[in-house]
Amino acid sequence: MGISDHAPSVTSRGYREVSEIIKKKREAIQKINEKQDSIKVFFGYEVNILADATLGLPDEILAELDYVVASIHTSFNQDREQITDRLLAAIENPYVNIIGHPSGRLLNERDPIDPAWDKIFLAARDNGKILEINAQPDRLDLPDDLVKEAIQWGVKLVISTDAHSVDQFSFMKYGIFNARRGWAENKNIINTLPYGDFVKEANIRLK
Numbered sequence: 784m785g786i787s788d789h790a791p792s793v794t795s796r797g798y799r800e801v802s803e804i805i806k807k808k809r810e811a812i813q814k815i816n817e818k819q820d821s822i823k824v825f826f827g828y829e830v831n832i833l834a835d836a837t838l839g840l841p842d843e844i845l846a847e848l849d850y851v852v853a854s855i856h857t858s859f860n861q862d863r864e865q866i867t868d869r870l871l872a873a874i875e876n877p878y879v880n881i882i883g884h885p886s887g888r889l890l891n892e893r894d895p896i897d898p899a900w901d902k903i904f905l906a907a908r909d910n911g912k913i914l915e916i917n918a919q920p921d922r923l924d925l926p927d928d929l930v931k932e933a934i935q936w937g938v939k940l941v942i943s944t945d946a947h948s949v950d951q952f953s954f955m956k957y958g959i960f961n962a963r964r965g966w967a968e969n970k971n972i973i974n975t976l977p978y979g980d981f982v983k984e985a986n987i988r989l990k
Contacts, residue, residue, distance in 0.1 A: 785943075786812065787852050790828035790840050801840070805847055809990070823978065825849040825987060829883055834858035836865075836872040838879075845878035849987050852915070854883035859896055867898040874906045880986055881941060882907065884917040884924040892921070900929065904936035913939045913973060913985060916965075918958025919951075930965025939984060941973050 786808075791801050812826045827850040831839035838845070838853060845851050853873040861869075873879050885903070886895035907914055914933055917924045922945065925933060933940060942958035944951055962972060969975040973984045982989065 785825045785827055787827040787829045790830045829854055831856050832869050832873045836869045850880040851878050852881045852883045853879045855887050863897055866896045870898050870903050871906050874910050874912050881913045881915055883915045884922050885914050886924050888924055890921050904933055904938050907938045908936055913941050916940055916942045916958050916962050917945050918954040919945045920957050923961045927961055927964035930967055934971050939973050940971055
């Protein structure tokens with residue numbers, strides 16, 4: 784199980800406070816892992832891909848995490864080149880493991896962004912990065928047509944609930960349905976793998 788809350792802001796909180804937040808959360812997760820061995824909990828953050836193509840946390844903080852999900856949450860109205868450059872910058876960051884809800888769509892609320900998907904898929908494949916199939920019913924992102932295209936490019940995918948509460952873990956089934964509509968099989972989805980293979984394929988940085 785990966786815990787990936789939205790990352791605290793260094794700009795508003797300061798480097799020292801953010802480091803302290805990370806330290807306390809790391810200690811809490813370590814206690815969970817030490818108390819039992821049936822579930823392994825990984826400590827990550829969902830980090831914003833900012834409008835200027837930088838990430839919301841500096842690399843020295845990202846390096847302290849087991850994994851990083853990078854996502855666009857703002858400035859969806861940028862042109863295609865800018866949006867593409869933002870995603871490519873995140874994909875090429877050595878500490879980013881997953882690109883979250885890559886198209887940014889919210890069904891019946893916000894249209895998807897339109898990067899140069901061939902460049903995104905090529906970069907994700909060549910950099911060993913994972914694209915998320917977000918199971919939230921208002922997202923289902925990657926959309927099924929892009930799931931199929933990502934598979935054709937040889938890109939690794941992960942199905943995530945994006946759960947903000949315990950009851951939302953049940954959203955996983957919607958992500959599975961969406962993956963199936965995109966012709967995904969077990970071999971295309973890294974969180975179907977056994978623990979050891981998953982850690983390797985996801986490039987988890989075990990602490």
